[in-house]
Amino acid sequence: MSIAIAFFGFTVNVMQNMGVLPxxxxxxxxFAGAEKIFSxxxxxRKARSTACFRCxxxxxxxxxxxDEKPNIVARRPEYETIYAFGSNCGIxxxxxxxxxxxxxxxxxMDTISCGLTISFVMECSEKEILDGRSGGACLRFGDPExxxxxxxxxxxxxxxxxxxxxxxKRLAEEIGKETDRFAICVKGLELPGYDPRGMxxxxxxxxxxxxxxxxxxGSTLRAELLGMPVPVDRFxxxxxxxxxxxxxxxxxxxxxxxxxxxxxxxxxIDDYSAALSALFEKSVTPIDLLxxxxxxxxxxxxxxxxxxxxxxxxxxxxxxxxxxxxSGPSKGQVVDKGSFESMKKEYYGYQGWDTNxxxxxxxxxxxxxxx
Numbered sequence: 125m126s127i128a129i130a131f132f133g134f135t136v137n138v139m140q141n142m143g144v145l146p147x148x149x150x151x152x153x154x155f156a157g158a159e160k161i162f163s164x165x166x167x168x169r170k171a172r173s174t175a176c177f178r179c180x181x182x183x184x185x186x187x188x189x190x191d192e193k194p195n196i197v198a199r200r201p202e203y204e205t206i207y208a209f210g211s212n213c214g215i216x217x218x219x220x221x222x223x224x225x226x227x228x229x230x231x232x233m234d235t236i237s238c239g240l241t242i243s244f245v246m247e248c249s250e251k252e253i254l255d256g257r258s259g260g261a262c263l264r265f266g267d268p269e270x271x272x273x274x275x276x277x278x279x280x281x282x283x284x285x286x287x288x289x290x291x292x293k294r295l296a297e298e299i300g301k302e303t304d305r306f307a308i309c310v311k312g313l314e315l316p317g318y319d320p321r322g323m324x325x326x327x328x329x330x331x332x333x334x335x336x337x338x339x340x341x342g343s344t345l346r347a348e349l350l351g352m353p354v355p356v357d358r359f360x361x362x363x364x365x366x367x368x369x370x371x372x373x374x375x376x377x378x379x380x381x382x383x384x385x386x387x388x389x390x391x392x393i394d395d396y397s398a399a400l401s402a403l404f405e406k407s408v409t410p411i412d413l414l415x416x417x418x419x420x421x422x423x424x425x426x427x428x429x430x431x432x433x434x435x436x437x438x439x440x441x442x443x444x445x446x447x448x449x450x451s452g453p454s455k456g457q458v459v460d461k462g463s464f465e466s467m468k469k470e471y472y473g474y475q476g477w478d479t480n481x482x483x484x485x486x487x488x489x490x491x492x493x494x495x
Contacts, residue, residue: 135203136163136210142349142358143453144322146315147211148265149243150308150443153319154452155211165218166200174199176384183386189219198226201235204339207317208239213246214265224275231279240314241292242274244307253301305442311336311433321444322454323348325356325364328467331438332368334424340385342371352389361463365470373417380420418476422484425477435482438468 139145140158147155166187175182185200201209201221209215209224228235246263248254263270277285288295292314296307308315313336320327325344330337339345347367348358356363374393378385381396393410400408428437444459472479 134163136161136206138349139203139207139317140211141453142322143449143451143455144319144349145211146207146308146317146319148214149212149240149247149306150315150319150441151247151306151447152451153322153449153454155214155216157216158211160216161206161210161218161221163203163206166206166222169218169222170200171197179384187222189222196223196226198222199229201225204316205235205239208236208243209271212239212243212317213271215268215271217268220268220271223272227272227275227279231275233275233279236316237291237314238275238278240308241278241288241295242271244292244295244303245274245288247306248299248303253299253303305446308441308443309337310440311437313337315441318343318345319444319449319454320440321449321457321459323358324361324459324463324467325358325367327440327444327459327464328364328368328471329371331440331464331468332372332471334421334428340375340379342368342375344368344371346389359457361460361467365467366474368471369474372421373414376420376424377413377417380416421475422477425475425482425484429483435468435472435480438482440464 136145136158140154140162143153145153145155145158147153167185169187169189170185171188172186173182174184174186176184187198187200189196189198196219201224205225205228206221209221215221224239225235228238242263243265245254246265246267249263250265263274274285274288277283278289279285281289287298290298291312292307292309293312296303310330310333313333315330315337316339318326318339320330323344325348329342329344333341335341344364344367346352347354347356356367374388375385377393377396378388393413396413397408397410400413440459445461445464446458449455449457469479472482475484477484
């Protein structure tokens with residue numbers, strides 16, 4: 125079995141067992157009934173495998189809904205989709221998640237952003253911040269039909285779906301009433317399914333990602349939860365600044381290669397060095413590659429600084445700083461604001477950026493990025 129398939133096969137299970145599975149718009153980190161949406165449930169529905177062009181592994185799949193809606197044949201949802209429409213929306217029906225994923229495919233919508241925007245409205249409805257006139261009364265956690273209907277309204281830009289289509293950040297700004305404290309996004313991008321209250325390196329990674337909270341600009345999952353290549357204390361802040369710095373440079377390189385990110389579970393910087401040296405028939409050392417990764421990351425940082433982002437934007441939703449995890453293996457955990465700010469300043473130092481402004485130290489004009 126490939127690393128990618130094996131990883132898919134237990135991700136929901138691991139997140140639940142470690143207490144970092146975001147639940148009901150990140151109000152909790154464990155989900156009652158999670159076993160009903162464990163990854164193996166979706167693998168059991170597989171009709172056939174799929175693969176990217178010329179990939180010999182084929183970690184993707186096509187699934188069938190075999191119960192009440194037998195005509196739906198769709199792509200198998202990946203972990204982020206299972207979390208976004210499942211535990212995050214209080215839904216433990218795999219067929220609903222498959223159908224939600226299929227609807228997003230048809231409308232061309234991102235499942236993480238869509239799922240978290242809907243869960244945000246669910247919490248607003250739960251707290252009676254929204255009423256029937258704004259559509260909030262139609263949505264409650266654990267409501268499969270309400271979820272699917274809302275996805276259709278967003279995709280068709282009908283009714284309150286037009287407002288939800290603006291995303292969580294803008295929706296919170298529109299509603300007000302301090303809803304920004306549970307609008308789960310960073311720099312306007314909704315977060316993937318790993319609660320950083322239970323893995324502190326991920327907190328820094330989300331906050332400093334160039335395009336907002338993102339798990340494909342680096343991921344501390346292997347180190348903090350799986351102990352690869354060596355175990356680290358997931359609740360500790362020490363050592364995470366350097367870890368995140370190195371991961372972001374590595375992931376920048378993989379994006380330059382157009383490499384499958386699952387390859388990072390097996391391949392090392394030495395493997396890439398050997399492959400590129402053979403390709404170009406000249407020495408390409410690991411130091412050369414890491415220097416390239418740093419330059420890529422510096423330029424994206426410069427772009428953001430030019431567009432008005434600052435260290436104040438390198439932060440997290442208020443809930444993660446203020447609301448302790450209520451249950452499970454991460455019970456009582458928050459992201460301590462003081463420790464987070466110290467970790468962030470240390471991170472700027474490792475990146476070679478000004479520790480007060482977060483701006484890289486060199487001549488910006490030499491990069492010719494406009495203006």
